[in-house]
Amino acid sequence: MFTIEHEFDATVVTLVDDEAAPLMEDVAINLFAECVTVEQLDPRTDQVLRITLSHSQVRDLAAALDLPEGIYRFAREDEPVAKT
Known part of the structure; x- marks a missing residue:
């Protein structure tokens, strides 16, 4: 609740x-x-x-809840991409 x-x-x-x-x-x-x-x-x-x-940390946390293990960064404001 x-x-x-x-x-x-x-x-x-x-x-x-x-x-x-x-x-x-x-x-x-x-x-x-x-x-x-x-x-x-x-x-x-x-x-x-x-x-x-920060608001960007919250955005990253929200994205991380639905992603597999790895290192990511946002290429654009709405789309996380895997970092190689």
């Missing part, structure tokens, strides 16, 4: 783990104009862990 909320300066997507056991903490993805952050509470330390990605 997930939710989408539009805030003043970001769109926030929250991923809720509602299928597997043991359940993992919710993941919040904050989409800003200049970057994307991924946040999750670490229950061991009770601190929120944050990773910051």
Whole structure:
């Protein structure tokens, strides 16, 4: 399950783990104009862990989810190609 909320300066997507056991903490993805952050509470330390990605890193991650093992780069904005 997930939710989408539009805030003043970001769109926030929250991923809720509602299928597997043991359940993992919710993941919040904050989409800003200049970057994307991924946040999750670490229950061991009770601190929120944050990773910051550029929009091009998010694009590469999305493409990587559907590609086989290898090294890739985008030749054009919409088409990943294998790097030799």
